[in-house]
Amino acid sequence: MTKKINIFSNHYDISEKVTERLIQEFKLHGYEANENFSPDADYNVVIGGDGTFIKACHDSDFSDIPFIGINTGHLGFYQEVPANNVELMVSRLINKEYQVQDIKLIDCSVFTEENSYNFLSVNEIVLKAKYTNIIHFNMYVNDILLQSFAGDGVIFSTPSGSTAYNLSAGGAMLYQALDGFQITPMAPIRSSLFRSLDKSLVVPSNTQIKLITRKREETFSSLGVDGMLQEFEDINYINITMSDKTIKKLVFDENWYWKNIKEKFI
Ligand code: NAP
Numbered sequence: 001m002t003k004k005i006n007i008f009s010n011h012y013d014i015s016e017k018v019t020e021r022l023i024q025e026f027k028l029h030g031y032e033a034n035e036n037f038s039p040d041a042d043y044n045v046v047i048g049g050d051g052t053f054i055k056a057c058h059d060s061d062f063s064d065i066p067f068i069g070i071n072t073g074h075l076g077f078y079q080e081v082p083a084n085n086v087e088l089m090v091s092r093l094i095n096k097e098y099q100v101q102d103i104k105l106i107d108c109s110v111f112t113e114e115n116s117y118n119f120l121s122v123n124e125i126v127l128k129a130k131y132t133n134i135i136h137f138n139m140y141v142n143d144i145l146l147q148s149f150a151g152d153g154v155i156f157s158t159p160s161g162s163t164a165y166n167l168s169a170g171g172a173m174l175y176q177a178l179d180g181f182q183i184t185p186m187a188p189i190r191s192s193l194f195r196s197l198d199k200s201l202v203v204p205s206n207t208q209i210k211l212i213t214r215k216r217e218e219t220f221s222s223l224g225v226d227g228m229l230q231e232f233e234d235i236n237y238i239n240i241t242m243s244d245k246t247i248k249k250l251v252f253d254e255n256w257y258w259k260n261i262k263e264k265f266i
Contacts, residue, residue, distance in 0.1 A: 004041035005033035006065065008056035010048030015072045018047050018083050022070075025090045041065055043093065043250070047083075049074025050164075054226045057122050057247055066100060066248040068093070075264060077163055078103075078249070080256050089252065098250040104158050104205070106181055107243035110223065112234045119225045120243055123161030126186075126224035127211060127238065128153035130231060134189065135221065136214040141207060148214065150194040152187035156209070156240050163265060165227075171200040173265070176257060179205045181242055205242035212237045 005026050009015045019035075022045065026033040033045070037060060044067045046056045053069050069079030070086060081089045092098060108125045110117045119125065129135035129152070136150050157166035159174040162182055167173060171184035180203055188196035203209075213221070213235050223230040223238075253259065 003031045004038045005031050006037050006041045006044045006060070006063075007033055007035045008044065008046045008048075008052060008059065009035065010052040010072070012048070012072065014083065015047045015052075018070060018072055018086060022047070022086050022090070025087055029090060029094050037063075039063070039065075043068055045070065046079065048072055048079070049076050050078050051227075053078040054122050058226065058228075062105065062120055062245055062247060064248065066250050068250045077260060077264060078160070080251060080253065080260075092252055093250070098252050099254060101177065101249050101251050102246040103160050103176070103249050104179075104181070105243040105245055105247065106156055106158050106161075107241055107245075108156070108223070108225070109239045110230075110232060111236045111238070112232060113236065117230070119223070119230070120245065121161070121226045122158065122247065123164045123226045124155050124157035124166060124224070125240060126153055126155050126165065126222075128186070128222045128224065130222045138212045138214055140210040140212070141203070143208075143210075147195070147197050149185065149196045150189045151185055151196050153185075154211075155182075155184040155186060157182045157184065158242075161226075163261075165224075166200075167265075172202070173261065174202065178202075179242075180207075181205065183209070207241065209240040210237055211240070 009019045023033045044065045046053045047070045070081045071079035072083045106121045108119045159178045160176040162174040166184050169184050182202050184200040188198045
């Protein structure tokens with residue numbers, strides 16, 4: 001049976017060129033690589049930046065097939081392989097010279113009067129007011145009312161998403177293998193009226209978060225799922241926790257994470 005590779009590309013010129021080279025290189029090793037997703041492929045190869053990687057996870061419905069990232073000129077936090085190194089990457093792939101790492105996902109369920117909606121995120125879930133007003137909600141942690149939040153919003157980020165929006169909002173970088181997630185407030189109000197938590201919290205993966213909107217007339221909320229906007233007019237409550245599902249990512253250099261942090265953030 002022909003061995004298969006799924007390719008996800010952002011279709012910029014450079015990515016198209018890398019795709020062509022990669023298809024030829026895989027063909028030499030008896031693999032059929034193309035952009036029509038096959039559920040029985042051996043690998044998912046993503047050509048582009050982090051945006052392309054995140055889109056590939058969502059478009060493949062969080063496929064269990066291991067992902068490999070080839071960076072074509074972006075920040076490329078998820079994209080380990082440089083575009084000029086694809087031949088070496090293919091040979092290391094064929095010889096199974098890699099480690100498999102888990103990318104943890106956040107699970108978010110939104111409950112409105114009539115429906116419920118479920119989302120998985122690779123980077124983060126962000127709850128914000130839809131307009132420029134303050135958003136108010138009660139945050140429960142494992143059924144304990146931890147805070148009545150008022151401010152711009154809150155970010156719930158995975159360890160590997162902690163270097164994205166979370167970092168810009170003042171959160172910490174979390175080592176990607178840590179078994180937990182981070183809650184980072186955005187412009188929290190600290191006054192005698194509102195006592196929102198103004199620092200990030202890092203919680204274990206089995207933590208159950210429940211957000212209950214506090215003023216029904218102000219429940220026009222935006223939910224950002226890995227930067228993709230979801231709008232709701234009547235949220236009753238939101239449940240957030242770590243998903244049991246993960247994305248498998250192949251890593252060729254065991255020190256890749258630290259090199260990435262050094263090169264891209266320091
Ligand atoms: P984008 O707006 O086109 O790009 C967002 C930037 O964040 C890109 O440079 C991207 O890298 C980088 N990035 C994505 N995930 C990352 C990670 N885990 N660690 C470090 N950098 C990362 O949107 P996009 O490419 O579709 O990415 C969506 C993400 O944008 C969201 O998940 C959110 O984290 C982020 N975002 C950040 C802010 C902010 O920092 N103020 C605001 C909104 C959204 P590439 O260049 O390699 O694509």
